[in-house]
Amino acid sequence: MLGVFKHIEDNRRELSKLHDLNAILVMAIIAVICGADTWGNIGEYCQAKEEWLTxxxxxxxxxLSHDAFNRIIAxxxxSI
Structure with missing residues (x-):
């Protein structure tokens, strides 16, 4: 599944790449599928499911914090 994201360019500075972009995207997608509809909900869901996600x-x-999800994904x- 992670191969789907290999073509997405990671524009973050090298020093700020503490988390794998593929992992960030997968966590956010799973959280949204499970009902998260804000950055705060995404962060809360991922915190609650950390053991499973690992x-x-x-x-x-x-x-990541909800702010980090927002800063990286937004x-x-x-917009369409």
Whole structure:
């Protein structure tokens, strides 16, 4: 599944790449599928499911805050 995101360019500065972009996107998508509809809900969901998420994602730097999800993903979104 993670291969789907390999073509997405990660524009973050090298120093701020503590979390794998693929893992961030997968966590956010899973949270949204499970009903999260705000950055806060995404962060809360991922915090609550951290143990399960670590079974298949590289989360050596733990779960991001809701602000970090917003800061990383929001610039990638496209308005239609």
């Amino acid at each position: 079974e298949f994602l590289n989360l050596e730097n733990r779960i 610039p990638m979104t496209v």
